[in-house]
Amino acid sequence: EVQLVESGGGLVQPGGSLRLSCAASGFTFSSYAVNWVRQAPGKGLEWVSFISGSSANIFYADSVEGRFTISRDNAKNSVYLQMNSLRAEDTAVYYCARDVSDCSGGTCYQIRFDPWGQGTLVTVSS
């Protein structure tokens, strides 16, 4: 079974740091990119960051650029999100999601997120 499991969430003070982990199983991990997506309480989904299978390509949302760092360890089938200088507005459930696409001739199509992990709650508050 293809599965993603997040961990590392918790309560942190404004300005603090936290490191989230996403453990994958059931598929060839290094062949897939992974995204982090967050959802503030009662709000919609916000894409946060992307990392390709080889770590060669990394992207961030403007809201976290310069504060968050995504990385992965293919030997451990895991992706990480290091979050620094946390703000109250970073309070959310953070999901990791596998990035799936059909690629041909260097172009990828049918891009989608499947599956998603169950999420981990990050609360930034004093």
Added chain:
Amino acid sequence: EIVLTQSPDTLSLSPGERATLSCRASQSVSSSYLAWYQQKRGQAPRLLIYGASSRATGIPDRFSGSGSGTDFTLTISRLEPEDFAVYYCQQYGSSPRYSFGQGTKLEIK
């Protein structure tokens, strides 16, 4: 930046009825890069439709997607009790790499 606007914000229907959810993009989006997700209360999102019209594995055929350019639609032909949830459309673009619509809540009338 491409902005996705979903309508309506809330849709109130009864089981057995047909649901039509709209997703409008501020600029043209390739159909290949448009997906729909379902999120039930307290759960992670689940992929329903990708490539604007392809059903994900295990998704019942009462769910269908259509559209092109700036206008996309998710249709649920006959609502089952388990279909009442929040639905999001998503697009892949350049900056930001991905964006989601604000969601449509499908509630029981």
